[in-house]
Amino acid sequence: DTAVSQTPKYLVTQMGNDKSIKCEQNLGHDTMYWYKQDSKKFLKIMFSYNNKELIINETVPNRFSPKSPDKAHLNLHINSLELGDSAVYFCASSQDSSGGSETQYFGPGTRLLVL
Amino acid sequence: TQLLEQSPQFLSIQEGENLTVYCNSSSVFSSLQWYRQEPGEGPVLLVTVVTGGEVKKLKRLTFQFGDARKDSSLHITAAQPGDTGLYLCAGDRNSGYALNFGKGTSLLVTP
Numbered sequence: 001d002t003a004v005s006q007t008p009k010y011l012v013t014q015m016g017n018d019k020s021i022k023c024e025q026n027l028g029h030d031t032m033y034w035y036k037q038d039s040k041k042f043l044k045i046m047f048s049y050n051n052k053e054l055i056i057n058e059t060v061p062n063r064f065s066p067k068s069p070d071k072a073h074l075n076l077h078i079n080s081l082e083l084g085d086s087a088v089y090f091c092a093s094s095q096d097s098s099g100g101s102e103t104q105y106f107g108p109g110t111r112l113l114v115l
Numbered sequence: 116t117q118l119l120e121q122s123p124q125f126l127s128i129q130e131g132e133n134l135t136v137y138c139n140s141s142s143v144f145s146s147l148q149w150y151r152q153e154p155g156e157g158p159v160l161l162v163t164v165v166t167g168g169e170v171k172k173l174k175r176l177t178f179q180f181g182d183a184r185k186d187s188s189l190h191i192t193a194a195q196p197g198d199t200g201l202y203l204c205a206g207d208r209n210s211g212y213a214l215n216f217g218k219g220t221s222l223l224v225t226p
Contacts, residue, residue: 004157041201043158043216056213090157103148104214106157 003027004107006091012113013081020077021110023091031055032074033092033104034066043090049074081114088112118142119206119217127223131193136220138204139186145207147180147187148214152201161189194224 004025013019025032033056034046048056052068063079074091088109094102120139128134138147146165150158162171164180164187171178175198177190191198201221205214 041152041219041221043203043219045213045215048213058213092157103160103163104158106159108155108157 004091004093004105006089006107006110008110009108010111010113012115014115015081015083017081018077018079019081019112020075021089021091021112022073022075023107024073025091025093025105026072027093027095027105029093029095029105030071031094031102032068032071033094034074034076035090035092035106037088037090037109039087047074047076081112083114086112086114118215119204121202121204121217121220123220124218125221125223127225128194130195130224130226132224134191134194134222136189136191136202136222137186138188138206138217140206141185142206143184145184147184147207148205149178149187149189150203150205152203152219154200158201158203191222194222196224196226198222199224 007022031050033048035043036046037043045058046060047066049068051071065077068074088111090109091107092104094104118140122137146163148163149161151161152158162178164178167182167184169180175192179188201219203219204217
């Protein structure tokens with residue numbers, strides 16, 4: 001069974017469209033994350049949720065809106081997609097902790113290409 | 116501002132060679148993690164180091180955390196093609212739930 005799953009794996013869309021990426025973890029973890037990995041492989045935190053509450057919201061355009069319906073799911077909705085949004089988006093989860101020393105389990109990534 | 120600098124950025128070696136990857140910062144980290152990412156996959160944790168000066172071994176991989184907890188190294192002995200991948204260091208500054216990642220070292224081991 002997959003621990004952290006993301007859908008879709010590939011997403012190709014036109015500029016200006018709105019799209020969503022879904023993430024689910026079956027590990028019973030309390031904390032979930034969204035990361036963006038650019039073409040140079042740099043992995044940067046976007047959002048972090050703990051027990052459905054937003055903990056971290058890095059400098060991300062407000063076109064990006066995370067939603068956590070329950071602690072096993074953290075979805076990412078993107079409005080008015082731009083060319084620069086093209087990247088690989090990773091969802092991750094970890095057991096609730098006081099910091100980043102806990103193991104983070106990553107999903108397989110969603111490859112977004114905006115044309 | 117990039118908190119963690121990794122070097123080298125790219126490394127291509129022959130099977131059987133040894134290599135060291137470095138992760139440096141001017142900031143102190145409460146812990147530091149090393150991940151390996153294979154093409155088309157998400158990063159997978161290799162090790163977490165917490166104590167300054169700590170050395171951990173994982174088969175042919177040796178990880179060291181600097182005494183001042185500002186830097187770390189990963190040494191691979193007798194590299195194998197299966198070691199090919201992107202090696203990422205990530206540090207926790209006690210900022211709460213956030214890891215700062217380095218830009219990664221892309222390793223290619225050829226037979």
